[in-house]
Amino acid sequence: MLRLRSYLEGTWSEGEGVPATLHDPSTEEPLAEIRAAASLAGAVAYARERGGPALRSLSFAERGQLLLGLSKLLHESRDELIELALRNGGNTRQDAKFDIDGAIGALVHYAELGTKLGASRVLLDGEPDAIGRSPRLVGRHVLVPRSGVAVFVNAFNFPAWGFAEKAACALLAGMPVLTKPATATALVAHRIFERMAERRALPEGTFQLLLGPVGDLFDHLDGQDVLAFTGSSGTGARLKGDPRLVGRSVRVNLEADSLNAAVLGPDAGPASATFKMMATDVVRDMTQKTGQKCTAIRRVLVPADRLDDLRAALCERLETVATGHPAAAGVTMGPLATRDQLADVRAGLARLRAEAKSVFGGDGSIEPVGVPAGTGFFFGPVLLECDRSSEPTVVHQLEVFGPVATLLPYDGTTAAAAASVRRGGGGLVASVYSDDRDVVAEVIAGIAPYHGRIFVGSEKIADKSAGPGTVPPALVHGGPGRAGAGEELGGVRGLALYQQRVALQGDRAILEAVAARL
Ligand code: NAP
Numbered sequence: 002m003l004r005l006r007s008y009l010e011g012t013w014s015e016g017e018g019v020p021a022t023l024h025d026p027s028t029e030e031p032l033a034e035i036r037a038a039a040s041l042a043g044a045v046a047y048a049r050e051r052g053g054p055a056l057r058s059l060s061f062a063e064r065g066q067l068l069l070g071l072s073k074l075l076h077e078s079r080d081e082l083i084e085l086a087l088r089n090g091g092n093t094r095q096d097a098k099f100d101i102d103g104a105i106g107a108l109v110h111y112a113e114l115g116t117k118l119g120a121s122r123v124l125l126d127g128e129p130d131a132i133g134r135s136p137r138l139v140g141r142h143v144l145v146p147r148s149g150v151a152v153f154v155n156a157f158n159f160p161a162w163g164f165a166e167k168a169a170c171a172l173l174a175g176m177p178v179l180t181k182p183a184t185a186t187a188l189v190a191h192r193i194f195e196r197m198a199e200r201r202a203l204p205e206g207t208f209q210l211l212l213g214p215v216g217d218l219f220d221h222l223d224g225q226d227v228l229a230f231t232g233s234s235g236t237g238a239r240l241k242g243d244p245r246l247v248g249r250s251v252r253v254n255l256e257a258d259s260l261n262a263a264v265l266g267p268d269a270g271p272a273s274a275t276f277k278m279m280a281t282d283v284v285r286d287m288t289q290k291t292g293q294k295c296t297a298i299r300r301v302l303v304p305a306d307r308l309d310d311l312r313a314a315l316c317e318r319l320e321t322v323a324t325g326h327p328a329a330a331g332v333t334m335g336p337l338a339t340r341d342q343l344a345d346v347r348a349g350l351a352r353l354r355a356e357a358k359s360v361f362g363g364d365g366s367i368e369p370v371g372v373p374a375g376t377g378f379f380f381g382p383v384l385l386e387c388d389r390s391s392e393p394t395v396v397h398q399l400e401v402f403g404p405v406a407t408l409l410p411y412d413g414t415t416a417a418a419a420a421s422v423r424r425g426g427g428g429l430v431a432s433v434y435s436d437d438r439d440v441v442a443e444v445i446a447g448i449a450p451y452h453g454r455i456f457v458g459s460e461k462i463a464d465k466s467a468g469p470g471t472v473p474p475a476l477v478h479g480g481p482g483r484a485g486a487g488e489e490l491g492g493v494r495g496l497a498l499y500q501q502r503v504a505l506q507g508d509r510a511i512l513e514a515v516a517a518r519l
Contacts, residue, residue, distance in 0.1 A: 003033040005191045008198055008210040009044040009179075016213055021184050026091035026336040026378045027326045027371075033089075035184055037213040044179060044209055045221040048150035051206025052177025057146055060122055064173050065115015071168075071202055072108035075101065075161070078196050082161060082189055089188040090160065091335040091378070093327040096290045100189075103472075104165035107490070110474035111169035114493060122146075122175065123519045124493070126502060129509060139509045143519065144500040146175030147252075149225030151499055152218065154240070156232045157183035157338050158293040160190045166474065166490060167229050168208070174499035176227065177207040179218075183232070185339045187212055219245045224252075227499055229489070231256040231295075237485050254498050255485030256478070258400040260425035261286075261469065262300040264444055266435025267413040271310035274463040279434040280314040282458065282468035283406060287382050288322050288334045289470065292404035293342070296430050296470045300396065301406055302421055304413035305389050312408060315384055316361045324381050329371025336369070336378040337403055343378040349401035350383060356393040357385035357407050365405075380404065397424035415440055419447025427451050427482020432469040434458035453480035453488065 016036030086097035126142035151171035155163035182190035234257035286297040327335040367381035382404040456469035477491035
């Protein structure tokens with residue numbers, strides 16, 4: 002069987018101990034093995050001593066060129082990466098493209114940003130401020146790259162984008178990266194690193210791949226390092242509280258779960274483009290990547306008098322979903338990624354069904370297309386519905402990471418819709434579908450502090466948008482509360498995680514001369 006290797010300190014190493022096995026989730030066929038790496042002290046030192054200085058000697062424009070080269074490399078490898086995502090992730094071609102093209106798009110965005118930032122190596126943050134009676138006495142803020150390593154611990158669902166969106170920001174900011182993909186779907190990230198190493202796509206020491214568990218990695222991190230985590234809120238909370246990270250003030254960013262809500266405004270009737278847009282977005286989010294998308298709409302808020310219409314529109318679209326082997330003709334939704342995922346989704350659905358009835362898809366049992374019965378981690382789309390008079394709690398608290406969403410009728414007032422959305426405890430993205438500016442403004446005012454991003458669906462953009470589930474690199478990604486309280490991307494804002502903001506204070510003339518030399 003294929004043995005995947007970590008790429009550490011400029012060489013490939015197989016690791017040691019009992020292997021973890023990666024499977025094809027459609028056929029359950031074992032695909033590859035991963036063994037744990039030995040001590041990671043050397044990898045951390047290698048990044049700090051070799052990678053960091055190499056990157057910090059480059060201007061933003063030069064770092065941008067590296068990202069552009071990386072985007073081209075991914076583009077060249079696109080077909081084989083899609084094939085690997087299909088086998089190891091159960092992705093349909095469309096799902097795989099969403100991940101891989103998303104990775105390429107993020108790299109290109111930050112490459113272009115590097116070109117715009119030009120020949121400097123640090124960012125000036127605002128203008129000088131007078132800080133005393135004399136006009137000579139000023140202060141100004143600059144953002145300099147941290148001198149450690151940017152460690153990424155990523156979730157299973159986006160093996161390409163999850164790496165690229167973080168790496169684009171860290172590398173452009175001037176920090177070397179060490180990335181650990183989720184074990185179950187590591188084939189795609191592993192192949193990306195094979196191509197990067199073959200091509201020497203980045204300077205030595207700036208890119209390392211750790212497969213399997215983190216081992217002793219956290220023992221070696223300190224206050225110049227960054228840990229950027231994406232995954233479940235349970236794992237995130239464990240990492241955030243890890244005494245080794247807390248004790249040495251390692252900067253930690255968490256991207257975690259989210260019970261993303263979508264609100265249909267009372268103005269959007271069933272014949273309107275806005276209503277249809279919402280129905281399409283909900284079903285896309287339920288089924289794209291088999292619902293294993295952190296930004297997917299989970300809670301669907303609908304005015305009670307539109308409930309029948311929206312339910313009918315969603316069910317009509319869900320009828321067209323064909324679940325099965327992603328390579329089989331006509332299949333539009335693949336399996337869940339792992340056996341554990343399947344067990345978690347089944348258990349989660351059972352909990353949701355204690356307070357919501359299933360109006361499409363029953364308990365998710367399905368006869369998949371293109372595989373023998375009983376094989377693979379398949380689960381069909383399930384639409385649930387809460388009673389108007391009920392007071393659900395689990396629906397607002399439990400993220401079922403699969404093709405499941407719940408209809409929640411509300412009384413048609415923006416106050417009630419906003420209150421219901423807020424019960425999610427903080428999210429990555431919420432959406433409101435309405436052409437009534439008062440409705441949109443009131444809902445946004447009621448939910449903005451609880452979200453990292455708010456998507457407004459409306460008639461004029463109904464056929465022009467990829468929906469709330471797509472994360473544009475120009476906009477911030479992350480959210481408060483349950484979503485982990487982190488922030489990534491957002492154009493130049495995404496660099497801040499990997500930089501130290503420092504206030505320089507002194508004689509204006511000296512500081513101006515110094516700023517030009519940094
Ligand atoms: P997970 O089980 O929390 O794992 C995430 C990562 O953490 C994996 O690389 C995993 O490694 C690693 N990990 C697990 N335990 C660890 C520990 N004790 N110490 C260090 N690392 C550890 O999450 P998942 O099942 O992969 O992903 C699904 C979740 O991610 C969902 O809840 C989803 O909402 C969330 N997600 C959030 C975003 C976002 O941007 N906010 C994006 C995607 C997914 P192994 O695989 O080796 O166990």
